[in-house]
Amino acid sequence: MNNAQVAEALEEIADLLDFTGANPFRVRAYRNGARAVRDLAEHVSVLAGEGKAQLQQIPGIGADLADKIIGLVETQEIPLLNELRAQIPASVLALLRVPGLGSKKAAVLHKELAITNLADLKDACEAGRVRVLKGFGAKTEQTILAGLEIAGAAEERLLWADADVFAQELLAWLQADPTVEQIEAAGSYRRGRETVGDLDLLVVSQQPPQVMDRLALQQSVAQVLARGDTKMSVRLRNGLQVDLRVVPAESFGAALQYFTGSKEHNVEIRSRAKACGLKINEYGVYRDDVYLAGRTEADVYSTLALPWFPPELREARREFEWAAGPGLPRLITVNDLRGDLHMHTTATDGQATLREMVAAAAARGLEYIAITDHSKRVSMANGLDGPRLREQWAAIDALNRSGEFPTLTVLKGVEVDILERGGLDLPDDVLAEADWVVASIHYGQNQPRVQIMARLFDALRSPHVSAIAHPTGRLINRRQPYDVDLPELIRGAAEHGKLLELNANPMRLDLDDTACAAARDQGVPIVISTDAHSVDGLLKMRYGVLQARRAGLTPQAVANTRGWNELKGLIGRASTA
């Protein structure tokens, strides 16, 4: 039973309790518990084995949830969950995904009309049976029908990189309005989440209606969902919802703080404010209704004796602990990175030649790059065998010697496949000649965990391997990662002195922020690499950096902030953490 499964069970209890009209704070307690377990770097099942007291160390897990988790780990079930499932069909929970339907209205639909799934709901709306219910009306019925389309359309969150395109477009569009004095995008986009569910835009203007009119005219806006004096919501053609808030200048910082979130971070902030006799809302910080601050975020935080938090840290994980103790980490930036250690060329499945990649990297100011084309097992990509690889390495030697790119060192590398039956795809004598070897799994991804781990440890034990590339095999929104025991992999990397790669491809980011933080805590250096298959691919570094920032990584925690000679010294050196 892994953390995700335990978290899912607690989340399901929260959903079902919510549906039954349970105490909302009890519902929230289950949700908080689920989140705490999901964010845990260790195995919750291991902690459960060590006893109740261990589990209760986790913030958000009390005596009751600890018992339930222990029971779940031991018996694979939670009696409360079984009872709730018997009471409420699983398909009913789908109703909660319809925008505009919360637990209260959904429960009424289930109870009064015996609606158990989305198809029932559609029928009932079309037959006019919903509008006659108490608290519902014709308008609600229409809202539900419109919402059903969205719920049905497999509501997918946008990748941050895709949301970024729309955010920049909308910001530029609104910026052109002369009454717009300040503008910023907030929400999960500003926090740099891997995926973004909606965009929050914040504007200072003396003329809110004019700004709202302008937003409605933007070419990608399909529909205005709601519009008031200060707030407007629209839906873009691609389905993305955009919320616009117009606030006075003295409230801009408070509103930016508020709408950046996360929700959990804000709950903590407001609780603290309340404890000091202050009130914080999106308009400012108040004592007895007297305005104290709100113009900038730093002003707001300083009323609570807190530092300004980089948005990437605002998840109510460890930022408050850091603020109270050692101070916030100096987060890594793109400019800290001096090399890129994973990229492909036309020798295998890349779109640019060796020379083109090298020229682009030099133009970007990188000090070193490793060319890491695929090995022969990856036949679809025309992977390299020993002779072809040595041929490429000879070309790299010649390029380095030529002096054509004096500021850039090109390293002889390879992305060697970890074979299905274990072992590496190239002989030791070839790998021994490389400057840099990343090992990764491409085939046999459905194998059981023990087998996957055995293969990964084959790579960790090889004296020639420098780093494990895409250690979880995750593809966001696409495919389940392979079954890897991440804490064990991190321990193995620490023991054998290997690095772990954070793939900067925004569709991969296969070490999530929790995993990055766990590696940091175990003293395993992270290497952020683009895995570029084209010249433009080299620009993706910033997506990986965003992920590293969310994990609170400093430049010291990331290997390729160092010069190549220093980085080389990290490989094979067992961690001291």
Next chain:
DNA sequence: GCCGTTTTCGGCCCGACTGTTTTCAGTCG
């Protein structure tokens, strides 16, 4: 159900907008 530099009980962030209401509940972020 969790939690405690006022508390082991009584709190738990706060406001905008909508629709169905004649003063407010539900939903959302």
